[in-house]
Amino acid sequence: MTAALRFDPIRLPEKCEQLRKEVRAFLAEEIAAGTFDPHKPNREDTDVPEFSRKVGARGWLGMTWPKKYGGQERSFLERYVVTEEMRVANAPTRRFFVADRQSGPVLLKYAPEHIKMDILPRICRGEICFAIGMSEPNSGSDLFAAKTRATKTDGGYLINGTKIWTSSAHIADYMIAIFRTSPPTKENRRHGLTQFLVKMKQPGIKVNPIGQITGQYEFNEVVFTDFFVPDDHVLGEVDGAWKQATSELAYERSGPERFLETYYVLTELVRAVGPDPDTRSAEGIGRLVAQLHTMRRMSVSVAGMLQAGKEPVVEASIVKDIGTVWEQQLPHRVRDLAAFVEETATNRETLERQLDFAIKTAPKLTIQGGTTEVLRGIIARGLGLR
Amino acid sequence: MAESDNIVVETAEKIFADLADPQTINNDKKGSWQAPLWRALSEAGLPLSWVPDDLGGSGASLADGFALLNAAGRFAVAVPLAETMLAGWLLAQARIASPEGEMTVLPASPRDRITVDADGALSGRCRGVPFAKAAKHFALLAHARDGVSIALVDASKARTESGLNVGYDHSDTVTLDKVQPVTIKAAPKGLDQTAMMLMGGVARSLQIAGALESMLDISVRYSNERVAFEKKISKFQAVQHNLARLAGESAAALAAATSAADAIANAKSFDDAVYLEAAAAKIRCAEAAEKGGGIAHQVHGAIGFTIEHILHRYSLRALAWRDDFGSESYWAVELGKLVASRGADELWPLVASR
Numbered sequence: 222m223t224a225a226l227r228f229d230p231i232r233l234p235e236k237c238e239q240l241r242k243e244v245r246a247f248l249a250e251e252i253a254a255g256t257f258d259p260h261k262p263n264r265e266d267t268d269v270p271e272f273s274r275k276v277g278a279r280g281w282l283g284m285t286w287p288k289k290y291g292g293q294e295r296s297f298l299e300r301y302v303v304t305e306e307m308r309v310a311n312a313p314t315r316r317f318f319v320a321d322r323q324s325g326p327v328l329l330k331y332a333p334e335h336i337k338m339d340i341l342p343r344i345c346r347g348e349i350c351f352a353i354g355m356s357e358p359n360s361g362s363d364l365f366a367a368k369t370r371a372t373k374t375d376g377g378y379l380i381n382g383t384k385i386w387t388s389s390a391h392i393a394d395y396m397i398a399i400f401r402t403s404p405p406t407k408e409n410r411r412h413g414l415t416q417f418l419v420k421m422k423q424p425g426i427k428v429n430p431i432g433q434i435t436g437q438y439e440f441n442e443v444v445f446t447d448f449f450v451p452d453d454h455v456l457g458e459v460d461g462a463w464k465q466a467t468s469e470l471a472y473e474r475s476g477p478e479r480f481l482e483t484y485y486v487l488t489e490l491v492r493a494v495g496p497d498p499d500t501r502s503a504e505g506i507g508r509l510v511a512q513l514h515t516m517r518r519m520s521v522s523v524a525g526m527l528q529a530g531k532e533p534v535v536e537a538s539i540v541k542d543i544g545t546v547w548e549q550q551l552p553h554r555v556r557d558l559a560a561f562v563e564e565t566a567t568n569r570e571t572l573e574r575q576l577d578f579a580i581k582t583a584p585k586l587t588i589q590g591g592t593t594e595v596l597r598g599i600i601a602r603g604l605g606l607r
Numbered sequence: 608m609a610e611s612d613n614i615v616v617e618t619a620e621k622i623f624a625d626l627a628d629p630q631t632i633n634n635d636k637k638g639s640w641q642a643p644l645w646r647a648l649s650e651a652g653l654p655l656s657w658v659p660d661d662l663g664g665s666g667a668s669l670a671d672g673f674a675l676l677n678a679a680g681r682f683a684v685a686v687p688l689a690e691t692m693l694a695g696w697l698l699a700q701a702r703i704a705s706p707e708g709e710m711t712v713l714p715a716s717p718r719d720r721i722t723v724d725a726d727g728a729l730s731g732r733c734r735g736v737p738f739a740k741a742a743k744h745f746a747l748l749a750h751a752r753d754g755v756s757i758a759l760v761d762a763s764k765a766r767t768e769s770g771l772n773v774g775y776d777h778s779d780t781v782t783l784d785k786v787q788p789v790t791i792k793a794a795p796k797g798l799d800q801t802a803m804m805l806m807g808g809v810a811r812s813l814q815i816a817g818a819l820e821s822m823l824d825i826s827v828r829y830s831n832e833r834v835a836f837e838k839k840i841s842k843f844q845a846v847q848h849n850l851a852r853l854a855g856e857s858a859a860a861l862a863a864a865t866s867a868a869d870a871i872a873n874a875k876s877f878d879d880a881v882y883l884e885a886a887a888a889k890i891r892c893a894e895a896a897e898k899g900g901g902i903a904h905q906v907h908g909a910i911g912f913t914i915e916h917i918l919h920r921y922s923l924r925a926l927a928w929r930d931d932f933g934s935e936s937y938w939a940v941e942l943g944k945l946v947a948s949r950g951a952d953e954l955w956p957l958v959a960s961r
């Protein structure tokens with residue numbers, strides 16, 4: 222038969238539960254100290270450098286990486302626990318999250334040794350922030366339409382063009398970006414893109430803020446004008462970035478951050494309905510919890526596959542597809558149920574404020590990190606349809 | 608289809624493949640496939656998988672039995688295999704030996720109740736009891752003044768009115784009017800009607816997940832065969848996306864059901880953690896049956912709507928299984944109440960405990 226989808230019911234080992242306790246205790250301390258407010262996902266500043274350094278000091282960044290680069294050589298499953306606890310607590314992870322999840326693993330695989338020795342330990346210490354430069358004004362889903370050029374020059378490349386929707390570019394120290402080094406070939410339109418490590422905050426790079434419908438400011442337009450990148454900042458194969466970029470995306474897909482972004486409204490709804498809910502609220506909550514539990518079990522299962530050295534491309538895409546659609550619908554379901562919450566609920570104001578923000582957040586969830594349509598194309602390929 | 612690495616499942620799959628081919632069954636309007644299939648399953652000891660050797664069964668593990676039910680779902684077999692397994696399991700909880708032949712369990716709905724009179728006779732009415740008409744014995748859970756009992760009843764002592772579920776399988780109303788059981792014993796601590804419903808619900812979840820796997824397989828295959836507008840319909844992006852969603856529903860059902868089965872197989876009692884797993888599986892699998900089955904039919908066009916095509920063997924059974932041992936809305940209300948009573952700050956710890 223065709224579809225060999227398996228989601229083994231793996232359980233997190235005991236040492237993960239011990240770690241979970243440590244993370245919870247740490248987060249509780251930080252909340253008590255006023256570092257962040259877990260009930261305010263819409264806070265102004267999601268970049269909190271001192272928080273980032275504390276997380277690094279705990280050894281919770283680059284957890285799976287080799288020790289010689291500052292990593293801990295711990296398992297994917299341990300990293301999973303840290304990620305989900307941070308996410309559920311609404312911790313300010315902006316500074317370190319992309320580097321820890323995506324950029325670090327890319328450097329580990331493709332960067333020259335001296336760059337690894339320089340940068341990876343700083344990521345592990347929570348000192349530096351990364352951005353991902355893939356999208357361009359006419360190249361989003363169709364990554365291979367990217368035009369921003371890297372032209373060979375003495376000792377490196379000159380970059381000209383524009384990246385867009387680049388999350389955190391305004392605070393980032395580095396960006397891992399793809400640029401066009403050759404035109405595509407007739408046989409392979411994916412050919413001709415190369416991945417580069419870009420040091421930000423230098424002349425030749427201009428970061429222009431782009432506001433979002435949430436009222437926040439997180440992504441940017443990044444304009445390169447004769448910006449110089451040295452030869453040793455080429456990552457991997459010249460003209461062969463398409464293989465690298467698509468495998469990089471696998472890290473992005475199945476983690477707990479792919480279904481927990483609006484989770485806070487569910488907790489707040491449960492608080493608002495109190496211990497003895499009416500039937501309608503109870504049913505609504507029950508269904509949402511069942512769906513959440515199922516996705517989390519799928520996500521843990523994929524983490525187990527990664528840990529076992531497998532490449533669960535289809536499974537990870539399925540988790541992202543179902544996960545982002547769920548986190549997108551969640552605020553709307555909660556809003557619907559919240560219509561029945563008593564006027565006197567003590568957290569009514571918090572719930573309403575959170576719903577307002579979550580409803581504004583929702584439209585982006587099925588777009589960031591690859592649109593739902595693109596993911597479904599990947600799943601369809603896995604099913605043997607293309 | 609998932610590779611079976613398990614002797615119980617391998618045996619069952621071989622029997623299903625030989626004697627329960629969906630197309631053969633579909634063509635056989637008289638049901639003459641049923642007796643040989645049941646005989647083969649019985650000879651292999653599968654209906655009494657969950658009954659220990661000393662009580663007349665084959666003593667398979669809970670985990671193996673659950674995997675067997677998943678395989679049964681992949682073939683959408685319509686013989687009382689799951690029902691007899693559940694009945695045997697229930698009887699074994701009270702150390703009651705299982706008789707030979709088809710059995711079923713009751714109640715099959717959390718709202719129905721059987722009571723034990725002072726003289727030990729049983730009374731009550733149970734609706735939607737799967738395969739009651741085919742069963743020679745019932746294993747049932749009954750409420751006495753001093754607690755819960757498990758009983759074995761001769762099916763001929765009860766009044767059974769035939770009914771059919773949406774999958775055309777027997778789903779009958781059983782009325783017990785002062786029926787004397789063959790055997791009755793106190794249920795062990797913690798084994799109440801809720802536990803029995805959770806167990807039955809997980810059995811159904813695994814069957815639904817299996818049926819969805821088959822629906823995905825036959826839908827993918829059909830889309831690669833059917834040509835329209837001069838190309839295979841699998842080349843249309845809209846069809847691909849529908850199938851990707853079906854794969855998602857199938858995967859979600861499988862993940863929820865196998866996780867719940869694993870939870871029960873490894874738990875000491877039907878505690879809150881098992882409750883979350885089992886209730887969630889029943890809710891999510893029922894949702895998947897609705898969404899996934901809808902897509903499978905969409906992809907098949909009109910052909911899938913015909914009685915000649917095998918699709919309905921899976922789609923209608925998956926829909927029917929939603930109703931047994933508590934529907935998704937029943938469990939959603941119960942799970943919602945549990946979550947609410949524990950409070951907001953306990954929700955994440957409960958979810959993350961699994």
Ligand SMILES: Cc1cc2nc3c(=O)[nH]c(=O)nc-3n(C[C@H](O)[C@H](O)[C@H](O)COP(=O)(O)OP(=O)(O)OC[C@H]3O[C@@H](n4cnc5c(N)ncnc54)[C@H](O)[C@@H]3O)c2cc1C
Nearest residue numbers: 353354355356361362386387388585588589590591592594
């Ligand atoms: C909050 C946020 C943060 C982001 N951060 C980053 C970042 O840090 N770095 C970065 O590089 N990018 C980032 N992005 C960009 C994101 O990756 C792109 O938006 C995404 O890849 C889609 O590209 P697009 O916006 O150009 O839409 P388009 O590609 O123009 O798509 C528009 C619509 O058409 C559909 N579509 C397009 N092609 C197909 C097709 N072949 N089949 C079916 N449907 C199709 C899409 O699914 C979508 O519905 C971010 C986006 C958001 C919303």
